[in-house]
Amino acid sequence: MFESLSDGLQSAFKSLRGKGKLTEANMRDGLKLVEQSMLEADVSYSVVQSFMEHVTEKAVGRRVLMSLRPGEELVKIVYDELVDILGPVDSSLHLKADGVTVIMMCGLQGSGKTTTCGKLSQLLKEQNIKPLLVAADLQRPAAIEQLRVIGRQLDVPVYAEEGANDPVKVCQAGVKQAQQQGARVVILDTAGRLAIDKELMDQLARIDKRVKPDQVYLVVDGMTGQDAVNSAGAFNEALELDGVVMTKLDGDARGGALLSVKHVTGVPIKFIGTGEHFDALEPFRPEGMTGRILQMGDMVAAAREAHRIVDESQREELEEKMKSGEMTLDDFKGLMEKVAKPGLMGKMMGLMPGMGQLKDLMNSEEAAGGIKQTIGAINSMTLEERRNPKIIDIARRTRIAKGSGVQASAITQLVKQFEQMKPIMQAMAGGGMGDRMQLMRQ
Numbered sequence: 384m385f386e387s388l389s390d391g392l393q394s395a396f397k398s399l400r401g402k403g404k405l406t407e408a409n410m411r412d413g414l415k416l417v418e419q420s421m422l423e424a425d426v427s428y429s430v431v432q433s434f435m436e437h438v439t440e441k442a443v444g445r446r447v448l449m450s451l452r453p454g455e456e457l458v459k460i461v462y463d464e465l466v467d468i469l470g471p472v473d474s475s476l477h478l479k480a481d482g483v484t485v486i487m488m489c490g491l492q493g494s495g496k497t498t499t500c501g502k503l504s505q506l507l508k509e510q511n512i513k514p515l516l517v518a519a520d521l522q523r524p525a526a527i528e529q530l531r532v533i534g535r536q537l538d539v540p541v542y543a544e545e546g547a548n549d550p551v552k553v554c555q556a557g558v559k560q561a562q563q564q565g566a567r568v569v570i571l572d573t574a575g576r577l578a579i580d581k582e583l584m585d586q587l588a589r590i591d592k593r594v595k596p597d598q599v600y601l602v603v604d605g606m607t608g609q610d611a612v613n614s615a616g617a618f619n620e621a622l623e624l625d626g627v628v629m630t631k632l633d634g635d636a637r638g639g640a641l642l643s644v645k646h647v648t649g650v651p652i653k654f655i656g657t658g659e660h661f662d663a664l665e666p667f668r669p670e671g672m673t674g675r676i677l678q679m680g681d682m683v684a685a686a687r688e689a690h691r692i693v694d695e696s697q698r699e700e701l702e703e704k705m706k707s708g709e710m711t712l713d714d715f716k717g718l719m720e721k722v723a724k725p726g727l728m729g730k731m732m733g734l735m736p737g738m739g740q741l742k743d744l745m746n747s748e749e750a751a752g753g754i755k756q757t758i759g760a761i762n763s764m765t766l767e768e769r770r771n772p773k774i775i776d777i778a779r780r781t782r783i784a785k786g787s788g789v790q791a792s793a794i795t796q797l798v799k800q801f802e803q804m805k806p807i808m809q810a811m812a813g814g815g816m817g818d819r820m821q822l823m824r825q
């Protein structure tokens with residue numbers, strides 16, 4: 384995510400790190416690099432200006448220049464300022480305690496709106512909250528079918544009227560059906576266009592006025608840079624948005640839109656889309672995102688990913704083991720088998736502090752092979768060795784290595800890895816759902 388922005392900021396920090404005391408001129412040179420990487424990432428000019436003003440004011444202060452580690456102080460200043468321009472964010476869906484909550488989704492064609500309707504349904508279902516999808520895009524003939532397919536995939540009911548021509552009526556009927564069926568949330572998939580036009584805005588404003596949704600979200604494609612910011616501004620004038628969902632941040636989005644939307648339009652980003660699958664929707668957290676941009680990791684997101692990988696029964700078993708401290712290499716093997724899915728390990732590593740650089744490595748074929756080797760090596764151990772890896776001495780190591788066809792040093796490495804993975808396993812067993820749960824708080 385945002386590799387070039389991340390790399391640009393890293394080289395700015397690197398130019399100042401380890402220099403001991405700095406002069407104002409040194410610091411200003413470093414700041415120039417920070418500014419340059421933000422402009423290259425297509426961050427709106429007004430955002431860069433205001434950001435640089437604040438950062439410069441703090442960074443050339445006496446306290447920072449005289450400190451022993453001015454480079455690190457600068458990282459902290461940049462971190463705080465990024466968190467400030469991205470937030471504050473309330474990523475709650477504000478569900479009503481009683482009755483149906485109506486969420487209206489809008490966006491230009493291709494932004495990922497319909498997919499996001501599916502992702503939100505999935506999120507709700509995970510919390511045992513029943514959603515109903517309403518096909519209110521009557522412009523595009525295939526839109527109704529697309530939503531129906533998503534509904535079938537996720538086992539979520541879809542309200543649609545074949546041949547209807549008034550989206551307001553469809554939405555109203557959909558809300559009624561949700562009430563009858565006991566659904567708690569209605570998600571309106573409204574029409575999109577290739578570009579903003581008056582007719583589209585009028586239609587959306589009519590739905591807004593007559594159906595009175597509780598929340599109105601705009602879906603924007605993060606890869607479209609400034610266009611995403613401009614469309615957020617235009618939609619917000621017509622509709623008073625409650626939040627933005629920025630999609631496709633898994634692609635080669637440069638990050639500019641993400642950093643600009645809140646500052647330019649005043650509308651917070653509530654969720655980000657990080658893939659085509661229905662589980663690739665994350666509540667937006669300025670601290671976590673800033674951590675990822677500055678390659679400091681995002682432990683909350685890592686824990687959430689980890690938590691999703693294991694199912695409920697395994698989780699209980701793991702939790703028990705974590706409590707009693709009986710985690711063994713067999714459990715480790717079980718988790719490795721789960722994590723060894725394409726892309727998953729890389730994603731996890733990208734979120735771990737200090738492991739960002741390992742991401743590509745972990746996504747490679749070699750990494751998949753490495754995981755297979757690990758599993759093979761554990762298979763070659765005795766039950767006792769798996770329970771208590773500390774007893775693995777040179778003789779045992781040689782035997783295991785021979786049995787599984789790996790180098791003896793790989794066995795040492797494996798035991799070390801097991802220790803390092805413990806916090807992740809802990810997350811898989813317990814925490815990590817915290818902020819997803821928070822979402823649903825009213």
Ligand code: GDP
Pocket residue numbers: 490491492493494495496497498499575630631632633634655656657658659663
């Ligand atoms: P709509 O016209 O706004 O309803 O857009 P769709 O929901 O049909 O999405 C357009 C395309 O974007 C589809 O191919 C989706 O799979 C893809 N898409 C949506 N969200 C994401 C995302 O977060 N990441 C990626 N990589 N693709 C996405």
